[in-house]
Amino acid sequence: MNGKNTSKMIVNSILAKWPILILYAGLMAFLFFLCILYNIKIMLIVDLIRFTLIPFFLFLAYRVYHEEKLLRSLNKAHSQGQMLTIKPHGLTEKAFIEFFNRLQQQRIQYERENEEKFKKNRDYLVMWSHEVKTPLTALKLLAENENEVASIDVQQQIALAYHQLDMILTYERLADFNQDLVFKWYSMKEIVEMVIKKCAVFFIKKQITPHIKIPPVQVLTDAKWVSFILTQLLMNALKYSHEDTFIEIKWLSNRLEVNDKGIGINASDLPRVFEPGFTGENGRRQNSATGMGLYVAYQISEALNLKLDIKSQLGVGTSTLLIFPQKNIKH
Incomplete structure (x- = not known):
């Protein structure tokens, strides 16, 4: 992940914290209103803001850092086919990480099976291609060694080549065979x-x-x-x-x-x-x-x-x- 994407992710994470910011501002405004209503010194609310503002922004900064780290780990795990190993904060993150890891495991298994299937199909097609070449090679040898080739020999080798090609095409159609x-x-x-x-x-x-x-x-x-x-x-x-x-x-x-x-x-x-x-x-x-x-x-x-x-x-x-x-x- 490049620096531009990281910066964008951090900004989006900060903007996503607007409910907490509104909650904090609303709470301070409510306390300020109570001070006026009950004739309490305004300095009390000023001191409260002064002593809570720094811890509040430190808390927000930690949450932004943790979310940025989680998203970075998520992107890396998704792109590289790995499991999420980051420590969750809260039951929601724990459930999300467990669900992601289950999906990732299924994806890895699916890709592994597809890769194995592709390898087998490639091997079979290579093997069949050699089988198709066999009657063609036989025809070539007959033509090189004989001035006149018996019709039955030509027909046999052509029929054998057609049979092998038919086998290849049918094998490739097995996946959606029921539609035919x-x-x-x-x-x-x-x-x-x-x-x-x-x-x-x-x-x-x-x-x-x-x-x-x-x-x-x-x-x-x-x-x-x-x-x-x-x-x-x-x-x-x-x-x-x-x-x-x-x-x-x-x-x-x-x-x-x-x-x-x-x-x-x-x-x-x-x-x-x-x-x-x-x-x-x-x-x-x-x-x-x-x-x-x-x-x-x-x-x-x-x-x-x-x-x-x-x-x-x-x-x-x-x-x-x-x-x-x-x-x-x-x-």
Whole structure:
């Protein structure tokens, strides 16, 4: 705080003491009136003013000094994110300082959490940017090493880049995700077939066959975001499945199941698969996982009032379950 602001603060503090000055002047005037009324010597009131005036102004000066010190400490604590440690004078100041410190503590905690969240988001976006570069780098290498690049290879890498970009944009929208929900009745089979078509290039490239076993059932949901969840589940199943196998997508009772015959998930990793940034043993082995796909899918399923669950056995395969509320299903 500069000298100009300090001087202004002191002047304002002095001007704020006008009620006390008026009270003192009024009291002296009242005593002067009593002296006249009861024929008391005026010197008595003169002596009273003489002996009380200096202590009175010393008291005012101390109050101004204390308030100036309190305000200076308040500004410093607010700007530097610190607690007020000044000793309070009276119950009002004590209550004010305690309230300020509580707010300051909440502010510090909020800023710390925001900073941590920003750091995580930055790390995730950097990680995803590398994932987007992967298919682009693959296309570049194919173009450099081959005069003619197979259409299926180009389609796969482009689809993979689009998928990663879609993941980034969806992750950024999670904060206000509920504003983009439109619930209607949709055919579950039509949703699945649309997602299968979207992922067709990956099925063809790995020679994996989709087995669809879905009866004529309708669900009350948001088709766009159910498709996003299902796409992520299928991408995971395709990524960790062996070639020349099949992925089964079937409907049982009130749930959609995606079953693969892939490498499976370690039992110790299963409880953490929905945590942000967790890649597990499979992700570390392949060194090509962000650990965010299932996290985003889980957050969306929560917003849709769905339950996402995973069952897996290492070396046997994985079953991912998307469970719908019974009231949102009709046959």
